[in-house]
Amino acid sequence: MPAEAKVPHEGAPVAQAATLNGLAAHGEGRRRVIVERVAPEVDGGRFPIKRGVGEAVVVSCDAFADGHDVLAVVLRFRDAAESAWREVPMRHLGNDRWQASFTPEQVGRSCYTVLAWVDRFATWEHQLHKRVEASQDVRVELLIGADLVAEAAEHAPLVDATTLRGFEQSLRAGDAKAGFVPELAQLMATYLPRRYATTYARELAVTVDRPLARCSAWYELFPRSTATEPGRHGTFRDVIARLPYVAELGFDILYLPPIHPIGRTFRKGKNNSVTAEPAEPGSPWAIGAAEGGHKSILPELGTLEDFHALVQAAKQHGLEVALDIAFQCAPDHPYVTEHPEWFRARPDGTIQYAENPPKKYQDIYPFDFETSDWQGLWQELKSIFDFWIAQGVTVFRVDNPHTKSLRFWEWCIDELKREHPELIFLSEAFTRPKLMYGLAKLGFTQSYTYFTWRISKWELTEYMLELTQGEPREFFGPNFWPNTPDILTPQFYGGQRSVFLTRAALAATLTANWGMYGPVYEQLLHTPVPGREEYIDNEKYEIHHWDLKQPGNISWFIAALNRIRRANPALQSNAGLRFHRVDLDFHESEQIIAYSKATPDLSNLILVVINLDPDKLQRGWVQLPAEEWGLGASYEVQDLLNGVRYTWTSGFNYVELDPATMPLHIFHVLREEEMTHDVGDYV
Template sequence: MPQRRITEGLRFGRFPITAVQPVVDGGKVPAKALPGEGIVVGATAFREGHDLLGVSAVLLDPSGAERQRVRLAPPRGERGMGTDRWEGVLTPSETGKWSFVIEAWHDRYGTWHHNAEVKIDAGIDVELMLAEGAKLLGDASAEDFRDEVDRAALRHAADVLGDQSRGTEERLGAGFSQEIADIVARQPIRELVTVSEKFPLLVERDRAGRGAWYEFFPRSEGAVKDHNTGAWTSGNFRTAVRRLDAVAAMGFDILYMPPIHPIGVQHRKGPNNTLVAGPNDPGSPWAIGAKEGGHDAIHPDLGTFEDFDAFVARASELGLEVALDLALQAAPDHPWVQSHPEWFTTRVDGSIAYAENPPKKYQDIYPLNFDNDPEGLSREILRIVLLWVSHGVKIFRVDNPHTKPVWFWEWLIAEVNKAAPGVVFLAEAFTRPAMMHALGRAGFQQSYTYFTWRNTKTEIEEYFDEVSHESPAFFRPNFFVNTPDILTEYLQFGGPAAFRIRAVLASTGSPLWGVYAGYELYEHVARPGAEEYIDNEKFEYKARDWDAAAESGRSLAPYITRLNHIRRDHPALLDLQNLTVHQSTDASTVVYSKHKTLPDGSKDTIIVIVNVDPHVTKECSVALDLAALELDPQDLTPGGGFHVDDLISGESWEWGEYNYVRLDPHVEPAHILSVRRMHQ
């Protein structure tokens, strides 16, 4: 009987490989990725003794074929000092179920180079070290995976190293030449290769992780008020379609609408969330369901399915995708209340429990209960989602997903994507981090975030670092600057400068950002004592005069348009993991950069400097981590600086490691600088 190998079943291979990233739940959940996105991969790998170790990451496409191999290196700065940590970037090219492995190996050339340099300089084992180099490069020249040019160069270097008629310096120079260094950098001389297990990487379509969102209420677009009676005529899909051209012109990618279904009459809320509605008050779109139908119906004021289909088609012509709200709750007069009372929570007095978020009460909404009939309720929701998918909707913004079981989302998103690949779900989950992250692991492609309340320099820097480096494998942040429910104190009291500042931070800090209509009009008046808009559009119609705002210059639309165009022109801004925070001497000036190497080898580098104090001009010195900018020697000026172009103002400067900045928030609170590559 053959004897079992002593290494069989052991945890460690020849070289230990641990703490591999990006890995979610031990590989049970695939890490998130996008086509063309730079995914930071890393591992802790080490070996016994003093010989050198090489570490690589190998990207495997959905068929299992190798598509990219990258040699990893220690991280910059303190993270890479003495930690045995190795990192690099892999870039999948198209959607699908990809994977990657980490390889650790004895670096034969690196080990010989180090030993030869030390020993020959000290006059120790000179001839032996030269002979070992000759054999090393001679062996490498016989490796058939190398092309003939490289093999010839390796053979020549081996011959010179072994030629005792030549001087030591000449022989060593052949083995240390830049040509040989370049060859072994491309294809290292490896031995004792240890391969990690395979880790999954789910590459989803672009809109799963990149895009600019715009939210409006279709009933407000085209709504008309009779000033004699005070009664409103609702806008509809036919009137709202006229607003699409302006939304597309501002450079947005996704048009998101709150629920478009019939609205309950029982306990309907009035203006500003009052408990009594008048006969002309439209109610909250989130109070879904009435005699006209539920989640699979359209509010009759908005039009028909034919009108909706025409709306979606026109949006598509303009390059916009339509996102719908998936609000899994019901008004008291929703058909489900009669047909499926088991889908709700019944109290001891026989009443159905309405929604509460103390001190807030939502008497017009019944939450769903997934514990009484999980199978029936889940399949009904799947039917509804696929109905809207059949009408051209491929993106859903999910209202309060954290109030439903996580297992349900895992099931639903998987079932929907099985039936209709590419459907995207955005979690509106302003809740605890553990739940927000669990929803990402369950399949949500993106999520609302705490960005809305991160306003100081320290808060912004810490949050940008968290979402770009700690959680991107399972959590894609969508930086909405406002919502119908959220008007922060920063926007209430910061004036127009605050609106510009938040737009710059959101549009450049994340590949995903969003705006709720009215932001471009600087709407900032809150309901007293609340962080909500007064005359909240959730409970009433709102007619905005876009043309008058544009004519008077009181519109932020041109600025938002510029930001979205900058995003489209600079791929570095559409990746998540490539953000580096830099230093400034001012407590209100935030500095960060994004860098990306493109498939053709060119580089795109953006530096953003923002004064986050909307009231006071700030002057300071900015200190840049030049390594993060990956400047080539030919990009530098004779004085060692480099050129930057301000994509907002159009000005240009020569910058260096240290730079003076002055930002007046009332004139322009930010620089968005593009590093000019002189050789591109």
């Protein structure tokens, strides 16, 4: 190439274009405020948090900017159906942390986010105050403030604009005091444009449930075992006759295992025998026969009209009927012949039955969620919910959801709740923690838990702190059950009455949602299948006849627990839980657990003290934060189980609990204004 030849220089335009593209990627570069670490937020906003109607959502964030300007930060919220945001100012907590709250008032979905900007007027006012204190010449600063006021006046309605113009003239006239008038600050916060405001990168969601979703008491029974005389199959009409009993116990949800036709092929017999006798009814979870499937009713129970009558009668007793949804089929289910592609075929041409080796469930075929017709399967399974919703059911207990497609549940529940936001879904997934929590994030309202296997004081304390103070508190609705038809844990094998009392009390007071499988629990049944955590002569495989007036039952105690729960708002939430030290011979007692629940304003304080030893009297000294609670040097506590009052003092107070009589206290901690009257009815 000749020395004089010149290569066109193209580097500068290319570099300039790259720079401009980089600037564009940053958006409006004059937005100086950074907003981050917004809480609550589940998985970066991927899933909504959960709250009940009227339950506050407390939101916090970090918000900061360069320099020393004053910031304004607001919490924005709206119902999902609304387009306009509502706002509340966020309070500066210190160290660039801000906080505010809002209270959803409608069942459904709400949204929230954070908006922050440099508050030009507040910054000007702050600096003016410092200059005036230093006796500096502020004439120029007053003119700057007057310009800001004039800008705000341009965006205000006539009346407020007139007021602002008056402040503007005062500032231009040199009246520094006008800049500190609270009315001016309020008007400026309202009308001065929020120049270069920063909106948090994500709109966050909250699922807002009705009160029953946040606080409920479930009672499970088998309709076929409700006949008034032995030897007869119970019906829906028999269940209607049982409703007063369930209502008197104080429950608000009556949960029925599957009510559909039961398969005959490979029907299970007594105690899960693989061979059933001709008269044996089979397991209700083996769904489907010639009479129909998931949208049909077992003829022995009655008709669809009888079921409607049950739903209506339950409402008259303050109860809602919950149905079990088990997405599985007996070999006789119509789906098996109509849609064989929905099931997994084995090489020998048979259909794969359910297994959890070494357990085999030959009477159940699971659906294959990897079927080529997965869309048809999803639509049909959703239609099962649609059918029972049309019959008046809004509460569902879902069997083993962790063995079905997670993506299906997210789609199905979202579709259902979009049209029926009042629905409640209880997940029966005794599985790994992350999978259990994942189902809750995907839409399940409540969840069975590991409570059944948490026995010691340490286990109970650690588990409750995880559920109520860790991240799960934002999305996981624990529902504590001391027993189920599938679970009879070893602590009950001895048959001690004290164990039945304490486990029910723990379930009913540690969490706002609890349930029990009756009437086996009231009657203290406790014999397991040898080597298995299951009831012998299990009601899952045979019809029982129950004598509800059996001597020695604890129905009176169950009713007392539910009555105490209804009378005390502190027990209707999972918030406000606190564990307290119990000393014995200068060491922490491992046999007495003490915990309190309180409403946010401390107007309702409940203290529960339980002896976890099923056989021996235990004593100790309970330490309470009396001063923090504003109780003074001495105060009274009243046992809500018997009405007895005790005078306690700040510091440690003595308790003695005998499992032979009553192994627990449920105390109402009385404030001064409550000490002159009783606070409830007692057993």
